[in-house]
Amino acid sequence: MNTAGRGHRPPRRVGAVIGAVGAVALVLSGCGSADEQGTSVASSDGSIEETALPAYVPIDAVEPDFPGVDGSPSGYLTMPDPLVKGFDSPPGSGGEYTAMTPLWGTIPPTSGNQYLDAVNEAMGTTIDFQISDGNTYGDKLAAVLASPKDMPDWISIPSWNVPPRFGTGVDKLFEDLTPYLGGDAVEDYPYLANIPTDAWRACSWNGKLYGIPQAAEGNLGNWFFYRDDLLPDAELPTNADEMLEFVEENTADGHYGTDDLWNIAQIMFAVPDKWAVGEDGKLISKFETPEYREALEWTAELFASGSVHPDAVAGDTSGAQQRFESGQVLVTGGGVGYYHEALTRMRATDPDFSIKLMPVFAADGGTPVLYKTPAAGICSYLKKSDDDAQIKELLTAANFMAAPFGTEENQLLTYGVEGVHYTLGEGGVPQPTELAQTEIQPTYIFLVGAPIAITKTTLPDYVENYTTWMAENVAYLTEPPFFGQNITEPSQYASLGQPFDDLASDIVRGRKSIDDLDAAIETWRSSGGEELRAFYQEIYDGAEQGS
Incomplete structure (x- = not known):
């Protein structure tokens, strides 16, 4: 499975567009106290009740060779054949939405891109990507958040790009997802329920769930x-x-x-x-x-x-x-x-x-x-809306994007269209075509990702050693103070x-x-x-x- 962008924190660009940062600080300063420096303090600790977190209902679409333990990744020595069909028909309602994501690599064309078009068709929802250079993403993000009316419908925010005082104004910009995903409500979106609980903690603010996580590989860094x-x-x-x-x-x-x-x-x-x-x-x-x-x-x-x-x-x-x-x-x-x-x-x-x-x-x-290390380094947020149907359709799209390894949907998201973006090589391993080099870059994983599966089938010793090592060491994990809390x-x-x-x-x-x-x-x-x-x-x- 393509895990580009996960477990790797790209280099931070020191400094930002001062005017934009100042503007977003005003947007995000709608509540909370301030210290003598004018900095918001102690109004947002990010702690969330267990009942408000999405229930964890793990799914293995195909049986792993090395099962994960308590959230550690599962390992697979072969590519599944046949693939599991996760959806009988496109689950979306035909809506069209914008999404802003970072990329540390060559930005692919978003118009006439057969990969993006194929995913949109399979989802039944069109996501129009606004992809920005990851090295300057913090600057772009600050400018976008400073103009809430013009914000995209869906925004990816890496933890290292979270703006100052984000917790004090997150409720004014983004939708509270607790009613949609908290507790058993997440079972309406079973692939989102497959994301481990700790990852959701990283996307919570002020006791509520606002973000959707890109789950990390585990809590061992x-x-x-x-x-x-x-x-x-x-x-x-x-x-x-x-x-x-x-x-x-x-x-x-x-x-x-x-x-x-x-x-x-x-x-x-x-x-x-x-x-x-x-x-x-x-x-x-x-x-x-x-x-x-x-x-x-x-x-x-x-x-x-x-x-x-x-x-x-x-x-x-x-x-x-x-x-x-x-x-x-x-x-x-x-x-x-x-x-x-x-x-x-x-x-x-x-x-x-x-x-x-x-x-x-x-x-x-x-x-x-x-x-434990943070279980998600990137969360995505849905723009606040009075349109309940829009929020549900975007969550339905997120559920599609979170389809796990072994499903047709995950294969499509990872490799594109067979015969167009890849051919099947030895052992059923997808081999990218020349077009894939142009059209496919990590995009959807910056909005939400399935729990990581270890699928380097050409490295069977690695699959066994790594997944076994992770599973053995889960027992030693300890939550540090403030684990899963977002503190400004x-x-x-x-x-x-x-x-x-x-x-x-x-x-x-x-x-x-x-x-x-x-x-x-x-x-x-x-x-x-x-x-x-x-x-x-x-x-x-x-x-x-x-x-």
């Missing part, structure tokens, strides 16, 4: 990879000390044990993303936790051991993948989506190339703690944590001491950290009282 082809009989580490020994033992003969592992070390040591909760119910910044300090000390020891590639020591992160894939480095860390990307790229010239994710372990060798943080605190990034880089490379962390924490507290803590504490306490 990053971990250690190793070259199992070069280390076929390796005894893999089970704690942080053994990890140090492992990379030291594999630093020899022009190979280095590893690259910069600071980000993954934080996962190993169970460092929270932002906040931890003390026994007294008070919030503790990640920088104040013992886990953060221990992760820094361990990474500093790693660098001091000589096991880190010199380019990584020098701060070069851009070459990390090349160093790993060429065998200069035998262990690396990164997003789990890298797994199939590396195999696809490298096996084209080296069939024996192989990597694996290490089994998950805790720093102390005990039970791992894996903090006051703008004056936006760069409060930046000094810690620079300090961590210096400490792990031995340029500064771990003792410098204490001074940085005191500066953080006196420069706004305590105020930021109070901001989040109020939200946390309110959620606890309401639970």
Whole structure:
């Protein structure tokens, strides 16, 4: 299945069209209090009652070879034959609507596009796409939201492009979908009900459901990879000390044990993303936790051991993948989506190339703690309307777009029309035609997507290893504080944590001491950290009282 755009956050463009941002801020500032800077605070915490979330009713259109567990992706070793027909006839009512989406790639023609036309015909609803360059999408989005009357009917909003004070004015721009999808109501749209609950949380604001998610691959984002082809009989580490020994033992003969592992070390040591909760119910910044300090000390020891590639020591992160894939480095860390990307790229010239994710372990060798990552990084929103039939038709279209792997509809959305955009190759795997290169780009998935299925049938070892790894580690998932809540943080605190990034880089490379962390924490507290803590504490306490 085509998963372009998922599990990958495109580079953010710093800055925006100031006039448009100012205008949208006015549109979105219709409710909520304001701090001395004029920034809306604490009026939107995004928490939503379980009964308001869509019921989760999982569907496997075809039986997977490796079933998912508690929301982890299912894996398939073969393409289904025959495909399941999800709809006996086009489910739409013949309406025509506009939709705005980003794209990190060449924007396809939207007029005379046989792919888009075929999907519109199969849906029974016409979606006219307004596709914009993803790198400047935030600017475009701000300008569009500043003119609500001219907004498209359906808008995709990546989490990194959510405008300031969005939560305080979302109800003025977009339709509250809770009455249509909350609880058992979602069963009118069974393929939307197939989307895991956590993904819907990411699209909720002020206790209501406003968005439709592009579900992520699961709640596990990053971990250690190793070259199992070069280390076929390796005894893999089970704690942080053994990890140090492992990379030291594999630093020899022009190979280095590893690259910069600071980000993954934080996962190993169970460092929270932002906040931890003390026994007294008070919030503790990640920088104040013992886990953060221990992760820094361990990474500093790693660098001091000589096991880190010199380019990584020098701060070069851009070459990390090349160093790993060429065998200069035998262990690396990164997003789990890298797994199939590396195999696809490298096996084209080296069939024996192989990597694996290490089994998950805790720093102390005990039970791992894996903090859940957001289950959806992109949500789409329907323009507020008094036309109930329009909202229902758009949700019917969303239900069509969410058709799972194994259905004719999913095959159409993913590959286009057989004989026009693809032919069936060995094993029934669709082979794109030249026209597909021009007409098909990820479009519908930025509005809604089916739960991701692992369908790299040409990489059967990957399908088995990856889905098994995901399923095994679901048991270690833990919800961090504020999981699934959309919180608009006051703008004056936006760069409060930046000094810690620079300090961590210096400490792990031995340029500064771990003792410098204490001074940085005191500066953080006196420069706004305590105020930021109070901001989040109020939200946390309110959620606890309401639970």
